[in-house]
Amino acid sequence: MKNVSRIIPCYSADTAGVCxxxxxxxxxxxxxxxxxxxxxxxxxxxxRWYDMQSxxxxxxxxxxxxxxxxxxxxxxDVVSAAADQKPEFIxxxxxxxxxMTGVDFDAIAAEIEARSGIPTFGLHTNGTRSYIEGAxxxxxxxxxQYVRECEKSDGIGVNIIGMTPLDFKWKGTMEAMKKWLADSxxxxxxxxxxxxxxxxxxxxxxxxxDLVVSSMGLSAAKFMQERFGIPYVCGVPTGQAFSGxxxxxxRAAAEGKTADVLSVRSGGKDAVIIGEGxxxxxxxxxxxxxxxxxxxxxxxxxxxxxILQSGDLALSAEEDIEAALERLSPKKVYAxxxxxYILPEKADLIPTPHxxxxxxxxxx
Amino acid sequence: xxxxxxxxxxxCKRIADTDRDCFFESGLEYNxxxxxMWNIVHSGFLLPEAHExxxxxxxxxRGVILTAAEMFELERMxxxxxxxxxxxxxxxxxxxIEGVTEIIGKLKKRPPVVLLYLSCIHxxxxxxxxxxxxxxHERFPDIWFSDCYMTPTMRTTVSxxxxxxxxxxxxxxxxxxxxxxxxxxxxxxxTDEDSELVKTIxxxxxxxxxxxxxxxxxEYLDMxxxxxxxxxxxxxxxxxxxxxxxxxxxxxxxxxxxxYDTIEENHRLLCEALGMDKTDxxxxxxxxxxALSAAKKxxxxxxxxxxxxxxxxxFEFAELLLSHGFNVKYVIADGAGEETAAFDRLKAAxxxxxxxxxxxxxxxxxRYEPHEKVLAVGQKAAYYFATDNFVNxxxxxxxxxxxxxxxxxxxxxxxxxxxxxxKRVISLKGFGCASCLA
Numbered sequence: 001m002k003n004v005s006r007i008i009p010c011y012s013a014d015t016a017g018v019c020x021x022x023x024x025x026x027x028x029x030x031x032x033x034x035x036x037x038x039x040x041x042x043x044x045x046x047x048r049w050y051d052m053q054s055x056x057x058x059x060x061x062x063x064x065x066x067x068x069x070x071x072x073x074x075x076x077d078v079v080s081a082a083a084d085q086k087p088e089f090i091x092x093x094x095x096x097x098x099x100m101t102g103v104d105f106d107a108i109a110a111e112i113e114a115r116s117g118i119p120t121f122g123l124h125t126n127g128t129r130s131y132i133e134g135a136x137x138x139x140x141x142x143x144x145q146y147v148r149e150c151e152k153s154d155g156i157g158v159n160i161i162g163m164t165p166l167d168f169k170w171k172g173t174m175e176a177m178k179k180w181l182a183d184s185x186x187x188x189x190x191x192x193x194x195x196x197x198x199x200x201x202x203x204x205x206x207x208x209x210d211l212v213v214s215s216m217g218l219s220a221a222k223f224m225q226e227r228f229g230i231p232y233v234c235g236v237p238t239g240q241a242f243s244g245x246x247x248x249x250x251r252a253a254a255e256g257k258t259a260d261v262l263s264v265r266s267g268g269k270d271a272v273i274i275g276e277g278x279x280x281x282x283x284x285x286x287x288x289x290x291x292x293x294x295x296x297x298x299x300x301x302x303x304x305x306x307i308l309q310s311g312d313l314a315l316s317a318e319e320d321i322e323a324a325l326e327r328l329s330p331k332k333v334y335a336x337x338x339x340x341y342i343l344p345e346k347a348d349l350i351p352t353p354h355x356x357x358x359x360x361x362x363x364x
Numbered sequence: 365x366x367x368x369x370x371x372x373x374x375x376c377k378r379i380a381d382t383d384r385d386c387f388f389e390s391g392l393e394y395n396x397x398x399x400x401m402w403n404i405v406h407s408g409f410l411l412p413e414a415h416e417x418x419x420x421x422x423x424x425x426r427g428v429i430l431t432a433a434e435m436f437e438l439e440r441m442x443x444x445x446x447x448x449x450x451x452x453x454x455x456x457x458x459x460x461i462e463g464v465t466e467i468i469g470k471l472k473k474r475p476p477v478v479l480l481y482l483s484c485i486h487x488x489x490x491x492x493x494x495x496x497x498x499x500x501h502e503r504f505p506d507i508w509f510s511d512c513y514m515t516p517t518m519r520t521t522v523s524x525x526x527x528x529x530x531x532x533x534x535x536x537x538x539x540x541x542x543x544x545x546x547x548x549x550x551x552x553x554x555t556d557e558d559s560e561l562v563k564t565i566x567x568x569x570x571x572x573x574x575x576x577x578x579x580x581x582x583e584y585l586d587m588x589x590x591x592x593x594x595x596x597x598x599x600x601x602x603x604x605x606x607x608x609x610x611x612x613x614x615x616x617x618x619x620x621x622x623x624y625d626t627i628e629e630n631h632r633l634l635c636e637a638l639g640m641d642k643t644d645x646x647x648x649x650x651x652x653x654x655a656l657s658a659a660k661k662x663x664x665x666x667x668x669x670x671x672x673x674x675x676x677x678x679f680e681f682a683e684l685l686l687s688h689g690f691n692v693k694y695v696i697a698d699g700a701g702e703e704t705a706a707f708d709r710l711k712a713a714x715x716x717x718x719x720x721x722x723x724x725x726x727x728x729x730x731r732y733e734p735h736e737k738v739l740a741v742g743q744k745a746a747y748y749f750a751t752d753n754f755v756n757x758x759x760x761x762x763x764x765x766x767x768x769x770x771x772x773x774x775x776x777x778x779x780x781x782x783x784x785x786x787k788r789v790i791s792l793k794g795f796g797c798a799s800c801l802a
C-alpha cells in the first residue's frame with residue numbers, strides 16, 4: 001500500500017511548512033489544533049525554536065469546541081493574543097481535526113482582520129500534505145501581500161526564494177549564499193525567508209532575477225515573474241562547476257536570456273539521489289560536472305514541472321522507493337541516513353541529512 | 365516583570381488572586397522547548413517486544429516517528445498515513461486492517477503484541493475500532509492487538525497519556541492471583557529501591573513487578589499474577605482501576621505526597637494491604653528533615669521556582685519547602701488538580717506566591733524577563749526563568765515518600781552548586797530515554 005511505511009519516517013507536514021516559511025517575518029502563526037502540531041513542529045521541524053523567538057502558537061482545540069464548531073473561541077483568542085503580542089500579520093492554518101469539521105479559514109481570517117485591524121490570512125493546510133505545499137502557499141501570500149514595485153538594483157540583484165531550515169542548514173547557509181553571490185558578481189537583495197526581515201522582503205522587486213532554491217519557492221517566483229517581470233532560475237549552488245553554471249544562468253536570465261541550468265547533468269546509474277527536487281537535481285548536476293558521476297534522482301516530494309528529467313522518479317511510498325533502488329542497483333545513494341533501512345545491500349550510503357526528513361537526528 | 369504588564373490574558377498571578385478552579389483563562393498556547401515529559405510513544409516502548417503502529421495524518425505521524433528515531437527504536441515502529449480522501453471514501457476501517465496486515469508481513473520478527481494507535485480524526489469519523497481489532501485478531505491469532513489512542517483533542521476528558529498508561533496493560537491475560545505479588549503500575553520509571561514503598565514491599569517478602577523492570581514479554585505477562593496494584597501518580601489511576609475490574613486485583617492509590625500526614629497514612633495503608641502491622645519509618649522521616657535542613661543551609665534565600673512537570677504535587681512540594689525556610693516564589697501550574705487543600709493553605713499563608721501558566725500565549729516573552737537568580741525544580745521552570753541551576757526530573761523522578769523528599773533536597777543542593785547545560789539537557793526528548801542528542 002502506498003500509504004504504509006514499515007520503517008522510514010515521513011516528511012514534515014504542510015503545517016510545519018507554513019510555520020517554517022513565516023518564522024522570521026514577525027507575524028503570528030496560529031495552527032488550529034489541540035497540541036500535537038505545535039509540539040511536533042517545535043521539536044522536530046524547527047531548529048530555531050530555542051534560540052530565536054517567534055509567535056508560533058496553537059489554538060488548543062478541545063473535543064467540545066471541535067464538535068460544536070466553536071469558531072468564535074478561535075477568533076476571540078487570536079484577537080486577544082494579537083492585542084498582547086502585536087504581530088506584523090496573522091496567519092491561521094488548519095490541522096486534521098479542522099479538516100474533519102470543515103473550518104472556513106478564509107472567513108475566520110477575515111473576521112480576525114476586521115476585529116484586530118491586523119492583516120490576516122488563512123492557509124489551507126490540513127496536516128495530510130507535505131511541507132512543500134504549506135510553505136509554498138505561505139510564501140505565495142507574502143509576496144502578493146507585501147512585495148511592491150520599487151527601484152531596481154544597480155547590479156544584478158538576486159532574491160533567494162524558497163529557503164527554510166527544513167531544507168537548508170539554519171546556521172551558515174545564508175552567509176555562504178551571500179558570499180557566493182558576491183564572489184559571482186551578483187547582488188543579494190533578500191531571502192524568502194531565512195535571514196531576511198519582512199522589510200527586506202518588501203523590497204524584493206528591486207531584484208533583477210530570482211534564485212529558487214527549493215520547490216517551496218516556485219509559486220512565489222512565478223508570481224514575481226508575472227507581476228514584476230523578474231525571471232527566475234532554479235538551482236542550489238553545489239560544487240564548483242555547477243555553482244559557476246548557476247551564477248552564469250542568473251546573469252543570463254537577468255538579461256532576458258534563457259537559462260535552463262538544471263539540464264547540465266547526466267542521468268545514470270552510478271548513483272541515486274533521494275531528496276527535495278531542486279536540491280537533489282542540483283547535487284546530481286554537481287556530481288556530474290565535478291566528478292563525472294552520473295546519477296538519477298528519486299524525489300519523494302512535490303516539485304515543479306521541468307525540474308525532474310528523464311530517468312528521475314517521483315516516488316513517495318516506501319515500497320516504491322525500495323523497489324526502485326533495487327531495480328536501479330546504484331553503487332552510491334546520496335540520501336538522508338534514515339533511508340539506510342531500505343537501501344540495497346551493495347549500495348553505499350553517502351549521508352546527506354535532511355531536516356525535513358530526520359529532524360534533529362543528525363544535528364550533532 | 366510579566367506581572368506588571370497589562371496583558372489581556374495575563375500569564376501570571378499572585379496566588380491570592382487565583383481561583384483554584386480556574387487558574388487562567390484558556391487561549392492560544394505556546395510550546396516550550398522543554399522535552400523531558402514522555403509521550404505515548406515512549407510509554408508504548410516500555411512493553412517488551414511490542415511493535416507500535418500509528419495510523420494518522422502526516423503531521424501527527426511526524427512527531428511520533430521521530431520520537432522513535434531519536435531513541436533509536438525505528439525498528440519497533442511502523443505507520444499508515446491518512447489522507448483527506450481516506451476519511452470520506454468509506455475505507456477507513458479496511459485501510460487500517462490492510463495496512464497493519466501488510467506491515468506485519470514485512471516485519472523481520474513477529475511481535476507478540478502490536479500497539480495500534482488511531483487518532484482524533486478516526487474517532488470523530490466514528491471508526492469501528494473494535495471491528496478492526498477483532499479482524500486483526502482473526503488474521504493473526506498469535507499476536508495481541510491493543511487499541512491505543514493518539515487523541516490530543518481529548519484535552520478535557522481522558523488524556524492520551526492516561527489512556528496509554530491503561531492500555532499498556534491491555535495485553536495481560538488473566539492468571540491465578542498470587543497473594544504475595546505486588547505491581548507498581550503506571551509509571552515511566554522504576555521507583556527508587558531505597559524508598560520506604562519499595563523497601564516495605566520487599567522486606568515483607570512480596571514479589572514486586574513493574575513494567576519498567578520487565579525485560580521480556582513473558583515477564584510482562586507475569587504482572588497479571590499480582591493481587592495488588594499500587595499507583596501513585598494521577599495519570600496511573602485509570603490503569604489501576606481497569607486492572608482491578610479485569611482481574612479482581614485490588615487497586616491501591618498512594619499518591620506521591622509531600623505532606624507528612626499523607627505519607628504516614630499511605631504507609632499505613634500499604635502495610636495494611638500487605639497484611640502486616642505498620643512499620644516504623646521515623647528514620648526515613650528524620651533523614652528527609654536532615655536533608656532539607658542541609659539543603660537550606662546551602663541554598664539560603666535563593667528564589668525557588670517549582671513546575672508541575674517535575675513533581676506531580678507542586679503545591680505540596682512548595683508548601684514543604686516554604687515550611688522549611690526556602691524562598692519559594694514561583695510555581696508553574698495550570699491547575700490545583702488533586703491538591704486543592706495545599707493550594708488553599710498556600711493561598712492563606714503565602715498570598716504573594718506567584719503562579720505562572722505553563723503554556724499561556726504571553727509566556728513566550730518570559731525567559732527574557734529580568735529577574736533575580738532562581739533555582740528551578742523542573743525543566744519548564746529552568747527554561748522560563750532562564751537558569752542553569754535546575755533539578756532535572758519529571759514526574760517525581762522515581763522518588764517517593766520521605767526518601768523522595770530526601771533525594772529531592774539533595775538534587776536541589778546539587779543543582780544550586782552545579783550548573784547544567786540547559787539547552788542541551790531540556791532538549792532531550794523523553795527524560796531518561798536513549799537519545800541521539802545525548
